[in-house]
Each structure stands twice: as structure tokens, then as C-alpha cells.
Amino acid sequence: FPYTTLFRSPFSFTVTTTGAPAAALTESGALPAGINFVDNGNGTATISGTAQSGTGGSFPIQITATNATGSVNQTFTLTNAEAPTITSPGTATFTTGVAGTYNITTTGSPAPSLSEAGTLPTGMSFTDNKDGTGTISGTPADGSAGTYPVSLSATNASGSTATLALTITVNAAAAPKLTIPAATFTQNQAGGSVTITATGAPTPGSA
Numbered sequence: 001f002p003y004t005t006l007f008r009s010p011f012s013f014t015v016t017t018t019g020a021p022a023a024a025l026t027e028s029g030a031l032p033a034g035i036n037f038v039d040n041g042n043g044t045a046t047i048s049g050t051a052q053s054g055t056g057g058s059f060p061i062q063i064t065a066t067n068a069t070g071s072v073n074q075t076f077t078l079t080n081a082e083a084p085t086i087t088s089p090g091t092a093t094f095t096t097g098v099a100g101t102y103n104i105t106t107t108g109s110p111a112p113s114l115s116e117a118g119t120l121p122t123g124m125s126f127t128d129n130k131d132g133t134g135t136i137s138g139t140p141a142d143g144s145a146g147t148y149p150v151s152l153s154a155t156n157a158s159g160s161t162a163t164l165a166l167t168i169t170v171n172a173a174a175a176p177k178l179t180i181p182a183a184t185f186t187q188n189q190a191g192g193s194v195t196i197t198a199t200g201a202p203t204p205g206s207a
Contacts, residue, residue, distance in 0.1 A: 001089045008050035011035065015076075017065045019043070032080045037061075047078065056109025081169030083160035084108030084132075088154055093169045094121065095142045100157025104134035107163070118150030121170045136168070145172040 014097070017023045023044035029045070031037065032055035039045045059078045063065045064071055094104040106112050111132030120126065124138035132154075148168040155161045180196050 009205060010048070010050045012046060015045040015047065015063060017043045019065070019067050019069070020069050023065035023067045026064045026066070027061055028064070029059065031059055032057075035078070035080075051080050051082075053082070056080050076152045080109065081156065081158040082107075082109045083158045084112035084154040084156050086154050086160045086164040087160050088117075088152070088164065088166075091167050092136065092168070093171065094124070094140050095171050096142050096145055097171050097173045099137075101135050101137040102168070104136070104152060106132045107131065108132065108156050108158065108162075111157050112154035112156040112162070115153045115155075116150055117153070118148065119148060121146075121148055121168060128201075136166075140170045142173075145170050172177065183204065 007172045009055065015025060017025065021025045023039075025043075026039075027037040027045075027047075032051040034052040034055065035047060035049040037045060037047050043065075051147060053199040057080060061076050061078065063074045063076055065074070066113075080118045087107060089101065094100045107115070111130075113130070114128040114132075114134040116126040116134075116136070120136065121138075121140045121144040123137055123141040123144065125132065126136050128134045144157060146169075148170070150166050152166055153161055154163075
């Protein structure tokens with residue numbers, strides 16, 4: 001019994017042994033929360049239960065069988081496949097002529113593979129980083145201003161697929177412009193102020 005995989009809960013796996021008299025079985029190592037090891041008292045044991053949410057991953061353990069003639073150990077890897085989710089925001093905004101990146105993040109175990117469906121702005125591309133993350137990045141071309149509805153999908157060995165409806169907005173670049181209203185100040189007196197407004201795309205900084 002070197003390996004097994006949890007795809008969906010509840011889960012149950014029977015450990016079997018040979019030998020006389022029937023061996024007592026013990027386990028060492030962490031199991032996913034909600035999964036238990038029970039020696040059945042007849043040379044078999046059961047690993048069973050319902051893995052709790054957030055416990056996806058690989059769990060290497062060691063099972064020991066002991067009777068009057070001695071002991072034997074067996075390594076065992078339990079893999080808990082947890083359904084994916086996409087945790088990125090549902091909107092992204094870019095500006096023509098300005099490089100930008102939208103980061104795609106997920107949960108789930110094993111790390112899900114990612115895909116994208118729909119038309120991206122000219123100059124931008126989708127990348128699956130093969131580790132449960134991805135990006136939509138590039139420099140939107142002149143004339144590509146507009147709204148782009150696309151769909152992101154994340155799939156792993158759990159058999160489940162998560163989707164996210166993403167709305168990409170590309171704004172046309174605009175030169176910065178300052179608006180400074182008239183203001184009156186009194187010499188040697190504090191408390192005067194004036195609000196300076198900057199417009200443009202992307203939003204200009206100030207110095």
C-alpha cells in the first residue's frame with residue numbers, strides 16, 4: 001500500500017497484512033484533519049473519514065505491523081486533492097501604451113492548471129505559471145480602449161473546475177493636465193490653501 005489519493009470525501013482505505021498471529025497496526029505521521037487511522041484488531045486497519053476544507057496536500061506516513069515474530073514498516077503517502085477556487089478580483093484596468101499585469105491567484109491541491117477564454121486587448125497575453133498562479137500582462141495597443149469580458153478557469157485532480165468572470169477595461173491614454181484655481185493668501189498668516197487637480201490616464205502623480 002505505497003500510495004493512494006483522496007479525490008472526494010468521505011474516504012475509506014483498508015490496510016491489510018499477512019502473518020501469524022495477526023499483526024497489530026500503528027501509524028505515525030500527520031493525517032489530514034478529519035481522517036483517522038483505526039487498527040481493526042484482526043491484521044487490518046482502516047484509514048477513513050472526511051477531510052476538512054483547507055487540508056489539501058500530500059501526507060507521508062509510516063504504518064507499522066507487529067506480532068510475536070517482530071515488526072515491519074511500510075511508507076504510505078496519502079494525497080488529499082482539494083477543489084480549486086480563484087481568488088483574484090473580477091475586474092482589471094489598463095491604459096493604452098502603458099505596460100501592466102493582472103495577477104491570477106488560486107487555492108486548491110494539487111495546484112490547479114489555468115486557462116483563459118475570450119478576446120484579450122491587442123498587446124496583452126495570458127500565461128499559466130504552472131503553480132496555481134498566472135498573469136494577463138502586456139501593453140495595450142493604441143486603439144484598443146474598451147471593455148473585454150473574459151473567463152478564467154482553474155482545474156485540478158479533484159475533478160472540479162472553478163471559473164471567474166473577469167472584466168478587463170482598457171482606458172485611452174491622455175496627457176496630464178493641471179487645474180489650479182485662483183487663490184488669495186495673506187502674508188505672514190497661516191491657514192491658506194488651494195486645491196490643485198490633475199487629470200489624465202493613467203492618473204498622474206505629483207511632485
